[in-house]
Amino acid sequence: MNPQDTSKWIEKDRKQLHPVYHPKSHANPLVIERGEGVWLYTTDGQKILDGLAGLWNVNVGYGREELAKVAYDQMKKMAFTSNFSGMTNLPSIQLAEKLSGFAYDNLHTTLFASGGSEANDSAFKTVRYYWKRKGKPGKYKVIARKGAYHGVTLTSTFATGLEKYHTMFGPAPDGFIHVSAPNPYRYDGELRDGEGVGEAAARAVEEAILREGADTVAAFIAEPVMGVGGVIVPPADYFPRVRAICDKHGILFISDEVITGFGRTGEWFALKHWNVKPDILSFAKGVTSGYAPLGGIQISDEIRETMESAPESEAYMHGYTYSGHAMACAVGLKNIEIMEREKFPERARVLGARLLDGLKKLLAFPFVGDVRGLGLVCGVEIVSDKVKKTPDAQMAMKIFKRAQDLGLRMRPLGNTLAFAPPLSISEDEVDEIVKRLSAAMDTVV
Ligand SMILES: Cc1ncc(COP(=O)(O)O)c(C=O)c1O
Numbered sequence: 001m002n003p004q005d006t007s008k009w010i011e012k013d014r015k016q017l018h019p020v021y022h023p024k025s026h027a028n029p030l031v032i033e034r035g036e037g038v039w040l041y042t043t044d045g046q047k048i049l050d051g052l053a054g055l056w057n058v059n060v061g062y063g064r065e066e067l068a069k070v071a072y073d074q075m076k077k078m079a080f081t082s083n084f085s086g087m088t089n090l091p092s093i094q095l096a097e098k099l100s101g102f103a104y105d106n107l108h109t110t111l112f113a114s115g116g117s118e119a120n121d122s123a124f125k126t127v128r129y130y131w132k133r134k135g136k137p138g139k140y141k142v143i144a145r146k147g148a149y150h151g152v153t154l155t156s157t158f159a160t161g162l163e164k165y166h167t168m169f170g171p172a173p174d175g176f177i178h179v180s181a182p183n184p185y186r187y188d189g190e191l192r193d194g195e196g197v198g199e200a201a202a203r204a205v206e207e208a209i210l211r212e213g214a215d216t217v218a219a220f221i222a223e224p225v226m227g228v229g230g231v232i233v234p235p236a237d238y239f240p241r242v243r244a245i246c247d248k249h250g251i252l253f254i255s256d257e258v259i260t261g262f263g264r265t266g267e268w269f270a271l272k273h274w275n276v277k278p279d280i281l282s283f284a285k286g287v288t289s290g291y292a293p294l295g296g297i298q299i300s301d302e303i304r305e306t307m308e309s310a311p312e313s314e315a316y317m318h319g320y321t322y323s324g325h326a327m328a329c330a331v332g333l334k335n336i337e338i339m340e341r342e343k344f345p346e347r348a349r350v351l352g353a354r355l356l357d358g359l360k361k362l363l364a365f366p367f368v369g370d371v372r373g374l375g376l377v378c379g380v381e382i383v384s385d386k387v388k389k390t391p392d393a394q395m396a397m398k399i400f401k402r403a404q405d406l407g408l409r410m411r412p413l414g415n416t417l418a419f420a421p422p423l424s425i426s427e428d429e430v431d432e433i434v435k436r437l438s439a440a441m442d443t444v445v
Contacts, residue, residue, distance in 0.1 A: 005043055005044075006031050006042070006043045006044040009031045009043060010028070010029060010031065013029065013031075019152075030042050030046070030048070030404075031043040031044070034062075034063075035050070035058075035061075035062025035063060036061075036062050036063045037061045037062060037063065037422070037424065037429075038050055038053075038061055038062075038421055038422050038424070038425050038429050039062070040062070040409065046407065047407055048404070048407050048408065048409050049407060049408050049409065049421075049429065049432055049433060049436065050062075050409050050421065050422070051408055051409050051410040051419045051420075051421050051433050052409055052410055052411050052418065052419065052420050052421070053290075053420050053421055053422045053423075054290050055285070055290075056227060056259045056264070056285060056377070056420040057259075057284075057285030057286055057289060057290040058289050058290045058422050059262055059263060059264065059285075059286040059289045059335075059339065059344065059422060059423045059424070060289040060335060060338050060339065060342075060344075060422065060423070060424055061289075061422035061423075061424035061425075062422075064289075064291070064338065066334055066338065067288075067289070067291045067331055067334055067335060067338075068291075070330050070331055070333075070334040071291065071292065071327055071330065071331050073330075074091060074326055074327045074330035074331075075327050078326055079325075079326060079327045080322075080325055080326055080327065081326065082321075083112070083319075083323050083324030083325075084319065084323075088324070089324065089326045089329075090326070091326045091327070091329035091330040091332075091333060092112060092324030092325075092326065092329045094329070094333055095110075095112075095329040095330075095332050095333045096109075096110045096112075096324075098333060098336060099298065102268070103257070103261070103268060103269040103281050103283070103298060104269065104271070104272075104277045104278065104281065104298075105277070106277050106279075106300050106301060106302075107277075107278075107280075107281055107298040107299065107300055107301075108298075108301055108304070109298060109299050109301070109303075109304045110296050110297070110298050111126075111296055111297050111298075111299070111318075111319065111323065112294065112295070112296040112320075112322075112323045112324045112325070112328075112329065113284075113294075113295045113296050113297070113320055113322075113323060114293045114294065114295060114320060114322045114325070114328075115151075115284045115293055115294075115295045116150075116151050116156075116256075116258035116282060116283075116284035116285065116295050117150070117151025117152050117153045117156045118151075118153065118295055118320060119151075119256075119258065119282040119283060119284055119295040119296055119297050120150045120151050120153070120155070120156040120159060120221070120254075120256060120258075120282050121151070121153040121155050121156055122282075122296075122297050122318060123219075123221070123254045123256075123280045123282050123297050124142060124155045124156075124159070124219075125318050126280060126297065126299060126303065126316075126318070127139075127140075127142070127218040127219040127252050127254070127280070128140050128218060129306075129307075129316060129318075130218075130252065130303050130306055131218050132314070133306040133307075133309075133310060133314060134306065136215065138215055138216055139215060139216060139217060139218045140174075140175050140216070140218050141174075141175040141176070141177060141212055141216050141217045141218060142159055142175060142176055142177070142217075142218060142219050142220070142221055142254075143177050143178075143179060143205060143208050143209065143212075143217060143219070143220045143221070143251075144159045144160070144161055144176060144177070144178055144179075144220075144221050144222070145161050145178060145179055145180070145181040145222060145226070145229075146161040146178045146179065146180055146181055146188070146229075147161050147162060147181045147183070147226055147229030147230065147232065148160055148161040148162070148178070148181070148221070148222070148223060148226060148229055148256075149161075149162060149165075149223070149226075149227060149228030149229055150221065150223075150256055150282075151258075152165070154169075154173060155173060155176075157169055158172040158173055158176040159176050159221060161178040161181075161229070162228065162229065175216075177208055177212060179201070179204040179205055179207075179208045180200075180201055180204045181201065181226060181229065181232055181234075182197050182198050182200075182201035182202075182232070182234040182235055182238040183197070183230075183232045184197050184232075184233075184234075184235055184372075185369070185370045185372070185381065185389070186389055187200065187201070189201060189204050190204075196235055196237065197235050197238075198234060198235030198236065198237035198238035198241065199237060199241065201234070201238055202237070202238055202241035202242050202245060205220060205242050205245055206245045206249070209245070209249050209251060214249040214250060214251065217249070217251050218251070218252060219251060219252040219253070219254050219279075219280075220242065220246055220251055220252070220253050220254065221254040221255075221256055222239075222242070222253075222254075222255065222256065223255075223256045223257070223258075223259065223260065224239070224255060224257060224260045224265070224269075224270035224271050224273070224274075225259070225260050225265055225270060225374050225377055227258075227259040227260075227377070227418070227420075228413055229413070230379055230381070230413050230414060230416040230418075231372060231373060231377055231378060231379025231413075231416060231418050232372075232379075233372050233373065233374045236274060238274075239271060239274040239276045240274055240275065240276055243276045243277075252279040252280060252303075253276075253278045253279050253280075254278060254279070254280045254281075254282065255269075255270075255271050255278035255280070255281050255282070256282045257269050257270060257271075257281055257282060257283050258282055258283060258284045258285050258295070259285060259286075259377065259420070260377070261281075261283045261284075261285070261286055261287070262283070262285070262286030262287055262336070262339060262344075263286065263339055263344035263345040263347075263348050263375075263423055264286060264348060264375055264376060264377055264420065264423065265348065265352075265374045265375035265376075265377060266345055266346075266348045266349035266352055266374065266375035266376075267345055267375075268345050269281070270374070273374070279299070279300045279302070279303065280297055280298065280299055280300070280303070281297060281298040282295070282296075282297050283295060283296055283297070283298070284296070286339075287332045287335065287336070288328060288331045288332045288335050289335050289422075291331045291335060292325070292327060292328035292331040292332070293322075293325075293328060294325065294328040294329065294331070294332050296323075339423070342424065344423045344424075345375075347376075347423055347424075348375035348376040348423050349375055351376060351423075351425060351427065351430050352373060352374070352375035352376040352377070352378070354427060354430050354431075355373065355376065355378055355419065355421075355430045355433065355434070356371065356372075356373045356378055358430065358431060358433070358434030359371045359373070359378055359380055359419075359434060359437070361434070361438075362380065362434070362437065362438060362441060365441050366386065367382050367383060367384065367392060367395050367441075368380060368381070368382065368383075368441070369381045369382065369383035369386055369389055370383075370389075373419075376419075376420060376421060376423055376425070377418075377419070377420045378418070378419045378420075379413075379416045379417065379418050379419070380416065380417045380419075380437070381415060381416045381417075382395050382396040382399065382415045382416070382417065383415065391414065391415035392415050393412075393414050393415040395415070395444070396412050396414070396415045396416065396417055397412050398444050398445075399412075399417060399437075399440050399441055399444050400412040400417060402440040402441075402443060402444045403436060403437055403440035405440075406436045406439055406440055407436060408432075408433060408436035408437060408440065410437075417437075419433065421433065
């Protein structure tokens with residue numbers, strides 16, 4: 001396609017309002033025409049290594065014919081039918097069966113949604129439902145963490161702990177509380193003598209429960225590895241401590257694994273790294289590798305039981321037109337089959353270690369303050385002063401733009417550059433990420 005076509009596409013694109021929009025950030029978008037493996041091709045002839053797998057989700061890489069075929073076959077047979085109570089369809093039955101006990105052995109029931117925000121909104125409604133059924137309607141608050149990203153429905157916006165998502169959308173719904181995240185590089189909470197970051201951040205959760213009153217708190221929500229907040233990998237003791245605190249005070253634990261689910265961190269689901277199980281799991285993205293919009297929650301057997309024993313007047317009046325979408329579920333099922341066949345969690349572990357090793361070499365640059373990651377999700381934090389750890393978002397943006405010119409896509413998150421390439425990436429392609437990023441850092445002005 002010739003470059004003039006690209007400006008025409010960009011002009012026409014103005015009829016669309018893009019997510020997280022500001023005119024400045026969308027002045028000159030990349031117009032993507034196709035993808036293959038880890039590579040994206042633009043209408044003006046650029047070939048870009050997609051170091052973020054779309055939006056942390058194209059786990060199996062682009063252009064998988066098997067997924068196209070399964071979508072085609074299911075659409076021909078029946079793309080959609082209602083999945084509301086009283087009707088069901090075969091792909092949603094099969095995918096729910098596959099997922100039963102797949103992530104954690106206490107979660108056997110799935111409610112499908114179309115994405116991660118809907119999944120978290122469902123989780124928040126479900127914890128309210130649960131506590132009402134238990135005769136404790138006063139328990140409705142949710143404790144989340146500063147820097148968390150949980151999506152953009154009204155509730156997930158305010159569960160999100162990033163203020164810029166709140167600024168134009170307040171007032172906030174009641175009951176979302178934020179505590180310090182267990183960030184080993186820059187912990188912003190109170191650290192007592194001899195206390196590690198994991199212990200201090202877990203203490204912050206308990207203090208919030210005590211301050212609010214356990215009889216008002218329904219749930220705690222966390223991403224096992226914080227994504228949009230800057231790829232924060234917690235210390236090993238954090239989640240076991242928080243799980244114990246939740247149990248002690250009767251608080252449900254929601255694991256938001258929209259990014260970390262389906263192999264990304266080197267385990268199928270990330271709390272496994274710390275031997276912890278949630279009461280509710282939110283998932284999306286990797287379940288279909290982005291080949292169809294799908295997400296959902298899985299609930300514990302205990303929560304399911306409260307629905308089975310409910311009178312009709314206390315029915316679970318929640319769910320979406322596209323809950324259990326037949327085509328999307330068929331794609332999800334095939335996608336998981338591919339990930340199992342190609343041993344994705346293991347690939348993420350091995351190739352993630354290779355990526356992290358490569359990125360750690362960049363600590364030699366005076367502006368690379370920290371490099372961290374777990375499996376194939378990594379962050380490179382840019383600072384103007386390594387001793388003071390002064391965040392340098394401007395420099396991060398410059399590196400991001402320079403890397404894009406050199407054919408490497410990542411995501412600038414404040415002063416952190418985030419990487420989450422397809423899990424199908426090869427060793428050479430991992431090395432290419434490091435090479436291109438290093439070249440961008442070498443030539444950034
Ligand atoms: C951890 C987490 N939760 C929820 C969401 C929201 O998902 P969606 O954009 O599919 O609504 C995201 C999206 O990036 C996410 O990273």
